[in-house]
Amino acid sequence: MDRRRLLTLLAVGTAAALTGGSEAQGDPIDSGSAGGGPVQLPGVPSPTPRLLLPPPGGPKTPIGRGTITGLPGTGSSMALTVDDGASPEVVGAYIEFARRTGARFTFFVTAYYESWSIHRDALRPLVDSGQIQLGNHTWNHPDLTTLSASAVASQLDQAKTFLRNTFGVDGSPYYRPPYGRHNSTVDKVAADLGYTVPVMWYGSLSDSGVITEQYLIQCAQQYFNAQTIVIGHANHPAVTHCYDQMVDIIRERNLAMVTLNDVLAPPG
Secondary structure (H helix, E strand, C coil): CCCHHHHHHHEEEEEECCCCCCCCCCCCCCCCCCCCCCCCCCCCCCCCHCCCCCCCCCEEECCCCCCCCCCCCCCEEEEEEEEECCCCHHHHHHHHHHHHHCCCEEECCCCCHHHHEEEEEEEHHHHHCCCEEEEEECCCCCHHCCCCCCHHHHHHHHHHHHHHHCCCCCCCCCEEHHHHHCCHHHHHHHHHHCCCECCCCCEEEEEEECCCCCHHHHHHHCCCCCCCEEEEECCCCHHHHHHHHHHHHHHCCCEEEEHHHHHEEEEC
16 A cells, blocks of 8 residues: 555544455554554654643734734744645644644635545544634635636635535634735625635745645744744645654744634624
8 A cells, every 4th residue: 555545544534444446455544443552644743742732821812804914912822824625635634633732723724625525524523622723715716806706705605605514614704815815805705704804824834836845844944933823735745744843843932833713802
């Protein structure tokens, strides 16, 4: 069985033996049930020695309508936001990373990608508990500034319906326009649908396309700082080999990974 197939199986958490087809041959995969140890994904730290700090307590910081690029106020929080979801393997690896370390993420979901349906059962408990927050990243990732107002509304509304039907949340009031491109017309249409806070970022892992693991870690070293919003992507496998090093940076800088809901009180 090749490594890519194995990563897929581990990310989905398959515990039953696979049958039929040359790609499905092999031994059952144990997902940590009685009688077997926990499965470890390549690059994913084990939980016991690597647990991350919990989100800070205390009151949340009120914010108004309008764009945010960082976490207001003082503190040691960092919001790692993960966009798209083109790769089921990477989405699954992020979920496993969250389970094993306590990492908290805001996923901006491009609802067209099948990753979110594939991993619905694994992701839903983390959404319900608040460890992972979901935001709206449109249906299939167009540049919203090139669309008519009705087309913008359709993109956001289709994603909203998917999120509500699949995960019981709609992501409001946070949305991330694809490519970071939005204008007053886009923001007005979004606000009419309940998305009053466009979420930009302070720094990026630069992994929307294919990059090296070394470059991704360089980006993490540059942008993993207190009170920042950092953007990553669940599209390509490099990040799945970097979780240990990402955790090292976060722990060395005494940062607490947070969702937006952990620390912000948005407009009613």
